[in-house]
Every structure is written in C-alpha cells, then in structure tokens.
Amino acid sequence: MDSAQLFLYNDSEVDTMSNIDNDVQLFTGDSLQYLTSGEIRDVALTFVDPPFRQGKEYRFFDDNIPEEKYWNWMRKVLHSTSDITLDGGAIYFMQREKNTKEVLRVLRESGWVYQNLIIWKKKTSAIPCGFRFAKQYQIIVFATKGPKPRLFNKLRVDLPLAPGHKYSRPNGVYLTDIWDDIRELTSGYFAGDEAIRVINGDRAHIQQSPLALLLRIILSSSIPGDIIFDPFAGTGTTLVVAEQLQRRSVGIEIDSKNVAIIEQRLERTRQADDVTKLQNYYRFTNNLSSIWPVTAHLSQWRQPVDV
Numbered sequence: 001m002d003s004a005q006l007f008l009y010n011d012s013e014v015d016t017m018s019n020i021d022n023d024v025q026l027f028t029g030d031s032l033q034y035l036t037s038g039e040i041r042d043v044a045l046t047f048v049d050p051p052f053r054q055g056k057e058y059r060f061f062d063d064n065i066p067e068e069k070y071w072n073w074m075r076k077v078l079h080s081t082s083d084i085t086l087d088g089g090a091i092y093f094m095q096r097e098k099n100t101k102e103v104l105r106v107l108r109e110s111g112w113v114y115q116n117l118i119i120w121k122k123k124t125s126a127i128p129c130g131f132r133f134a135k136q137y138q139i140i141v142f143a144t145k146g147p148k149p150r151l152f153n154k155l156r157v158d159l160p161l162a163p164g165h166k167y168s169r170p171n172g173v174y175l176t177d178i179w180d181d182i183r184e185l186t187s188g189y190f191a192g193d194e195a196i197r198v199i200n201g202d203r204a205h206i207q208q209s210p211l212a213l214l215l216r217i218i219l220s221s222s223i224p225g226d227i228i229f230d231p232f233a234g235t236g237t238t239l240v241v242a243e244q245l246q247r248r249s250v251g252i253e254i255d256s257k258n259v260a261i262i263e264q265r266l267e268r269t270r271q272a273d274d275v276t277k278l279q280n281y282y283r284f285t286n287n288l289s290s291i292w293p294v295t296a297h298l299s300q301w302r303q304p305v306d307v
Contacts, residue, residue: 023248024239024266028259031231031252032073035080040250043085044150044226047217047238048093049209050074071102077231078110084229088150090221094120094140103141112143116177120213122184140179142221153220153291156284157181172284175216182212193272196235196261208234214241215275219282219291222247236262244275246293 027034034040065073081091091112095103104114118140126134144150156172159181185195185208194211195203214237218228224246230238233251235258242249243266253259265273282288 021266024243025250026233026236026239026259026262027250027252028256029252029254031077031254032080034252035077035084035231040084040229042227043081043229043250044089045218045222046081046085046089046091046229046231047214048078048081048091048231049207049234050077050095050232052096052099071106075106075110078106078112081229081231082111082145085145086150087146088148089145090115090149091143091145092118092140092217092221093143094138097135097137097139100139100141103139107141107143112145113147114141114143115149116142118142118177118179120182121178121180123180123182124184140217149221151221151223153223153285153287155216155219155282156286158281158284175220179213179216182210182216185210193270196265209237211237211241211273211275212278214238215245215278218242218245218247219285223291224293233262234258236265240265240269240273241275244269244273245291 025040027039078091078093085091091107093103093107100117104117107114119137120140121137124136126136128134155175157175158172159169161168185192195208197203218238218241222228222245226247228238228242228247228249230249230251233239233253236251236253239249239251239262251262253262279288279292282292285291
C-alpha cells in the first residue's frame with residue numbers, strides 16, 4: 001500500500017521541519033515519511049490518536065478509506081514507531097471502542113507487547129443507540145517494546161468520594177485501568193477555555209485532546225529528558241504538556257493550519273494550557289517531585305488563533 005494514497009495534500013504545503021526550541025521538533029507532512037527517514041530516534045513514549053475512519057472531513061486525509069487499507073496503514077505506522085523506540089519504551093494507542101479487536105491485532109502484528117486496556121469514560125453525555133447500550137468511552141491500549149516497560153510511575157490521585165463509600169482515602173488511590181475523572185473537550189460550553197478557537201469562535205480542531213489526558217500518560221511512562229512522540233499531533237497537546245514537564249518531544253502533523261496552532265501554543269503558553277493547576281490532584285504520588293519538575297512560563301495570549 002502506498003501511504004500517500006491516504007492523504008489528499010498539495011506538496012507545496014507539506015514536508016517541512018521546524019525546531020520550536022532545542023527540545024521540540026515539529027515535522028509537517030506524512031507520518032510514515034518521517035518515521036522511515038531516520039530523523040527520529042530514541043523515543044521513550046508515543047501517543048497515537050489517528051483519524052478514526054468515521055467519515056469526517058479532514059483537509060488532508062481520506063476518512064472513508066476501506067477498512068483493510070486503513071488497518072494496513074496503521075500497522076505500518078506502529079511498526080515504524082517501534083523501530084525508533086527504546087527497548088521497553090511505551091505506546092498509548094487511542095481508538096473507538098468498536099475497534100478494540102483491530103487495535104490489539106495491529107499492535108501485536110507490529111511487535112508491541114500488550115500491558116493494559118484503559119477505559120476512558122469521558123464525563124460527557126453518552127451517544128444514544130436504539131438497539132444497544134449508549135456509548136460513553138474510548139479505549140487506550142498501553143503496550144511496550146518488549147515484555148516489560150523500561151519504567152512505570154505508579155500515580156496516586158485524590159479521587160472524590162464515590163457514591164456508596166463512607167470514607168475518603170487520606171493518601172489518595174493508585175490509578176487503575178478505568179479513567180473516569182478526565183472530561184473530554186466537547187463541542188459546546190463544557191469545552192471551556194482549553195479548547196482552541198479560531199477568530200469566528202469555531203473550534204479549531206473538534207478532536208482536541210485534553211491536557212489532563214496527556215499529562216497522565218506522560219507522567220506514567222516517562223521521566224524528564226525523555227523523548228515523547230506524537231505522529232498525529234493535531235493541535236499539539238502532547239508537545240505542550242511534554243514541554244512543561246521537561247520532556248523533549250517530536251510531533252508530526254500533516255495540516256499546516258494545525259502546525260501554525262501548535263507553534264503558537266508552544267511559543268506563548270496560554271493560561272488554559274498551564275498544567276500546574278492539576279498538580280495537587282497527584283500530590284500523593286511518591287516520586288512526584290522527580291517526574292514533575294514544573295517550570296511554568298505563561299504569557300497573556302488569550303485571543304483566538306488566527307489561522
């Protein structure tokens with residue numbers, strides 16, 4: 001399969017690389033092109049959140065491609081990502097719940113070793129269905145290059161008292177594979193200030209990942225100085241969080257408009273992008289100070305992005 005057939009782009013708009021600073025590399029173009037170029041290496045952690053083949057409109061991706069072609073493409077991306085990953089390095093692959101079987105299959109076929117199937121219950125209204133239960137979660141598969149991770153930080157969080165429980169936990173609780181405390185950035189009011197908006201008020205990217213989700217993933221499977229990789233960078237949330245946690249990062253994004261948003265988010269960190277507001281929630285984690293050396297550098301950039 002020719003990966004270029006999946007993308008609908010003008011060559012004049014893609015295939016560039018920029019260094020935001022010494023710790024951030026951002027490539028504009030096809031993920032597979034850069035994954036196999038030899039320019040990316042020594043990755044400790046990868047977050048994969050690709051188009052889901054839902055028939056959505058993307059400027060540079062055909063989201064209606066045949067199922068077999070889509071999963072063959074994903075297998076190539078995952079295999080190439082494994083090639084640039086350190087032994088024991090981690091990958092977190094997010095997808096729709098209906099694709100769980102295929103996600104597990106292509107991870108296995110591309111050499112990754114399964115660790116957890118994480119259920120992200122998104123604290124938003126469920127998607128109704130007339131003949132089955134309503135849907136309210138996505139899956140995130142945590143896998144590693146090799147049978148054991150090179151590191152895994154056991155996070156403790158200050159969960160609110162659950163219904164039916166009488167006593168709170170004075171030292172918090174360890175995270176499990178059910179994540180029901182992170183809200184999805186919905187299309188309406190509850191998306192809040194974190195959602196990137198263009199001049200007319202519309203969402204710049206309707207699938208923007210929440211900071212809290214990437215914060216948890218990066219804290220769990222990396223340490224300061226590690227390289228964090230996102231082959232479908234979108235609006236750059238992975239890179240924004242990695243920078244604040246003193247990780248190096250590499251992102252690939254095919255849409256030049258998204259690249260412009262990423263560059264603005266990294267050059268002038270918004271108050272809405274500051275992750276320090278979430279630190280208290282993880283205060284019971286034993287090694288928190290060593291995995292979260294926060295150095296915030298906020299600006300007054302509060303206006304919608306002009307793209």
